[in-house]
Amino acid sequence: MQDKRLNCLQERFLSAIKKESDSFLADITPASQLNPTECVEIYSRGYAARLTEALGETFEATWWVLGDEEFFSLCDKYIQGTPSFHYDLSDYGTDFTDFLAKQNQSAEIPFLVELAKFEWLFKGIFHKANLTSQAGDWSSATSLNDKLKLTLSPSASLLESQFPVYTIWKNRTESLECMNSIDLSKAENLLMYKQNSQVFVRSLERDEFVLMAALAQQKSLSEALDRLLQVHLETTPERIQEIFSTVARLGVFSFGSDFS
Amino acid sequence: MQRKEGHIQSNGQDVMNPNPSGLVGVGLRPTHYPHLETLPDIQSNWFEAISENYINTEGRPLEMLLKMRAKYPIALHGVSLSIGSDSGVHEDYLFKLKKLIDRVDPIIVSDHLCWTHAPSGNSHDLLPLPFSQEALQRVVRNIDVVQNHLDRQILLENISYYLKFKESEIDEADFLVELCRKSGCRLLLDLNNVYVNAVNHEFNPVSFLKKIPVDIVGQMHVAGPSQEKGYLFDTHSSTTRDAVWKLLELVIDRGVNAPLIVEWDQDIPDFNTLETEVTKAKTIISDATKRAHAGQTA
Numbered sequence: 001m002q003d004k005r006l007n008c009l010q011e012r013f014l015s016a017i018k019k020e021s022d023s024f025l026a027d028i029t030p031a032s033q034l035n036p037t038e039c040v041e042i043y044s045r046g047y048a049a050r051l052t053e054a055l056g057e058t059f060e061a062t063w064w065v066l067g068d069e070e071f072f073s074l075c076d077k078y079i080q081g082t083p084s085f086h087y088d089l090s091d092y093g094t095d096f097t098d099f100l101a102k103q104n105q106s107a108e109i110p111f112l113v114e115l116a117k118f119e120w121l122f123k124g125i126f127h128k129a130n131l132t133s134q135a136g137d138w139s140s141a142t143s144l145n146d147k148l149k150l151t152l153s154p155s156a157s158l159l160e161s162q163f164p165v166y167t168i169w170k171n172r173t174e175s176l177e178c179m180n181s182i183d184l185s186k187a188e189n190l191l192m193y194k195q196n197s198q199v200f201v202r203s204l205e206r207d208e209f210v211l212m213a214a215l216a217q218q219k220s221l222s223e224a225l226d227r228l229l230q231v232h233l234e235t236t237p238e239r240i241q242e243i244f245s246t247v248a249r250l251g252v253f254s255f256g257s258d259f260s
Numbered sequence: 261m262q263r264k265e266g267h268i269q270s271n272g273q274d275v276m277n278p279n280p281s282g283l284v285g286v287g288l289r290p291t292h293y294p295h296l297e298t299l300p301d302i303q304s305n306w307f308e309a310i311s312e313n314y315i316n317t318e319g320r321p322l323e324m325l326l327k328m329r330a331k332y333p334i335a336l337h338g339v340s341l342s343i344g345s346d347s348g349v350h351e352d353y354l355f356k357l358k359k360l361i362d363r364v365d366p367i368i369v370s371d372h373l374c375w376t377h378a379p380s381g382n383s384h385d386l387l388p389l390p391f392s393q394e395a396l397q398r399v400v401r402n403i404d405v406v407q408n409h410l411d412r413q414i415l416l417e418n419i420s421y422y423l424k425f426k427e428s429e430i431d432e433a434d435f436l437v438e439l440c441r442k443s444g445c446r447l448l449l450d451l452n453n454v455y456v457n458a459v460n461h462e463f464n465p466v467s468f469l470k471k472i473p474v475d476i477v478g479q480m481h482v483a484g485p486s487q488e489k490g491y492l493f494d495t496h497s498s499t500t501r502d503a504v505w506k507l508l509e510l511v512i513d514r515g516v517n518a519p520l521i522v523e524w525d526q527d528i529p530d531f532n533t534l535e536t537e538v539t540k541a542k543t544i545i546s547d548a549t550k551r552a553h554a555g556q557t558a
Contacts, residue, residue, distance in 0.1 A: 197323065
């Protein structure tokens with residue numbers, strides 16, 4: 001039978017670090033000037049600090065809006081209930097927005113959850129490769145085949161927000177007082193993409209967003225146009241042409257599944 | 261399983277056995293990118309990059325690393341391999357590390373003799389192992405998986421630890437030696453960690469170092485710890501202590517001949533401050549080498 005002492009020891013150590021159990025204290029001899037609890041505390045503090053730092057890096061504007069005390073208190077609560085499993089610390093916080101949605105602060109600050117969603121998406125795009133320019137003749141491809149489906153690049157993302165989250169995010173290094181000058185009733189439709197090692201965020205017109213969102217959902221060109229015309233009955237052929245020109249110029253969509 | 265020894269650079273230099281005064285460098289940190297991009301005339305002649313800073317990201321960090329690699333030897337030094345995990349090494353991590361190695365062509369690939377994850381979660385910390393036969397066998401098995409996957413030898417660094425395990429049955433230095441002998445990996449000898457452990461656990465660092473055979477040391481680190489209440493903390497946040505420079509002298513006098521990195525990870529100073537540490541290391545290595553030559557010719 002395989003010896004499982006090491007496995008048990010490691011699980012007990014991790015439990016002690018997460019303050020779930022102190023049975024591990026019986027397994028150790030402390031550094032000379034410390035007691036066993038103080039030794040484990042060194043690792044516990046490090047664990048909490050690293051995860052808090054990771055959340056702070058990703059959700060910088062959320063932190064700014066909440067202030068240190070509220071943000072750190074929420075981080076503590078989240079960390080207690082959410083172990084990290086991935087080796088990449090920047091991946092920690094996958095469901096932080098869901099967690100925020102259940103907290104009192106999200107009722108007090110209505111845009112908080114959507115701001116956090118924006119920051120999570122932004123972080124994801126930041127680590128992606130640059131957009132690769134897509135070869136092909138857009139005008140002929142799109143005019144010849146209305147069943148054609150396009151694929152949104154993994155280096156791009158769309159976000160529909162009831163609040164001006166990008167405007168708020170852009171101000172995150174300013175004094176909180178600047179929030180008074182932001183019209184919080186203004187919705188934003190955003191496209192994020194990475195190019196030349198930078199993340200670009202573009203505010204889209206509503207009709208542009210509707211079309212791009214439908215294309216991103218793998219609707220065919222004709223289905224995406226139908227969706228656009230359902231939402232914007234008045235859309236002219238010239239405007240449709242203009243939107244497609246924008247889509248082609250941005251290079252965030254490819255024919256088929258060219259992005260890999 | 262024995263692995264191929266060392267790694268020969270494209271210019272033919274065997275950087276696993278360089279001239280001791282040859283490779284002395286610093287950790288490559290984003291805060292110094294703007295300075296390094298100006299291609300300054302510097303004392304550091306190689307760099308060590310943290311693997312995880314480049315494994316899951318594309319763009320400027322990797323561009324900068326590749327730019328530096330075109331000019332200098334680079335070591336990839338990881339913190340998440342978790343070679344001591346009883347549950348084994350993550351395949352996904354290994355796959356991505358191999359991809360990074362293929363892009364960067366580092367002269368050394370290293371991580372720490374520790375564990376970071378268990379089935380119930382990841383600590384994101386360099387956690388110590390008991391120095392037991394069971395742990396030794398587990399780590400040897402994990403190293404074999406890693407070296408086979410990467411198709412190269414790895415180096416493992418001795419870590420700082422703030423507790424010891426009652427079930428440890430082997431002396432740490434003996435554990436390190438046996439690990440290298442059985443697995444074919446080599447030691448990244450962190451002299452600051454030896455010093456920190458010696459202070460915290462009250463042992464003689466010189467006796468420790470005398471038990472380490474010269475041939476298993478493939479690289480060295482020096483750094484500065486911080487003094488906390490009741491213990492020294494391995495923070496890499498200050499200049500290297502005189503006691504650690506003395507340990508460097510000792511290992512060079514013993515014949516260790518390996519590249520050196522000055523680590524600094526918290527409160528990172530400007531590059532010139534790091535260069536002062538590099539210059540100091542080069543002087544110590546050069547003086548010790550001269551002493552050794554004088555001893556041979558006397």
